[in-house]
Amino acid sequence: MTTEELKNINANKIVDARGTACPGPLLAAKKAIGDIESGEIMEILSADEGTKHDIPKWCEKMEHEFLGVVEEDSYSRIFLKKA
Amino acid sequence: MNEEIEKQIQELQKKVNKLEKGTKDQLSMVVFSGELDKILAAxxxxxxxxxxxxxxxLFFTFWATASLRAPEKNVSGKNFMSKMFGIMLPKGSKKLKLSKMNMAGMGTAMMKGIMKKNKVASLEEMFVLAGELGVEINICEMSMNLMGFKKEEMIDYPHMNICGVATFLNDASESKVQLFI
Incomplete structure (x- = not known):
């Protein structure tokens, strides 16, 4: 997905993990994914540089579809679709 | 001929069962070191x-066991050597030092400050979190005996057991990932 497409997505759930460092955002994502249905979209907000590299790996393991990252000034918005 | 094939199938079945048992999606880790940075990484x-x-x-052994002591708990009835060990070893995770750049405690204090600034959880918070997430902590009985620690002086952790090396080996042999820290 392109950045423009990602910016227009309305996520079914937004997880704000900007107050935590590794492995906080990952644990927040894991916790929140239970709240949405298969095929729905989750957005993770993280100020931790590692998260945008970790979430794709996590998706690979958990078989979710990683959609991409939108960079903001001091944090990243990471999008994925639940398997 | 048929018998031969059947025998081979049975043997293959046994091997498959063994392989399946050997590849649980599980992490076994020996936590040996007693320093703040190493246990935090673990x-x-x-x-x-x-x-x-x-x-x-997790299999906590040797110096790492001291990190699980509860600072507020005291047990009586220890012999001289156990008392000495008790005094010399850190009483709980707050007393741990960095493995490098401790600089008489200054480095450790500085690191804790930087961790806070970077929103990295403290070791105390990590233990609570791990407990909530179902991480098992097994403590080596021999280490407890050597250092004179008793189960009553350890932190309240929901999944804690005292065990021996066979428990670790059994866990490790069926884990996909094994680590030593």
Whole structure:
């Protein structure tokens, strides 16, 4: 997905993990994914540089579809679709 | 001929069963070191692994066991050597030092400050989190005996057991990932 497409997505759930460092955002994502249905979209907000590299790996393991990252000034918005 | 094939199938079945048993989505880790940075790394990997849906079993042995002591708990009836060990070893995770750049405690204090600034969880918070996430902590009985620690002086952790090396080896042999820290 392109950045423009990602910016227009309305996520079914937004997880704000900007107050935590590794492995906080990952644990927040894991916790929140239970709240949405298969095929729905989750957005993770993280100020931790590692998260945008970790979430794709996590998706690979958990078989979710990683959609991409939108960079903001001091944090990243990471999008994925639940398997 | 048929018998021969059947025998081969049976043997293959046995091997498959063994392989399946050998590849649980599980992480086994020996936590040996007693320093703040090393135990923190162990706990970050352990909690991270739960996010990956892995079962996690930690085997705390030697110097790492002191990190699980509860500062507020005191037990009586220790012999002289146990008392000495008790005094010399850190009483709980707050008393741990960095493995490098401790600089008489200054380095450790500085690191704790930087961790706070970077929103990295403290070791105390990591233990609570790990407990909530179902991380198992097994403590080596021999280490407890050597250092004169008793179960009553350890932190209240929901999944804690005292055990021996066979428990670790059994866990490790069926884990996909094994680490020593």
């Amino acid at each position: 706990m970050i990997i352990a909690t991270g692994a739960t996010a990956m849906d892995m079962k996690v079993k």
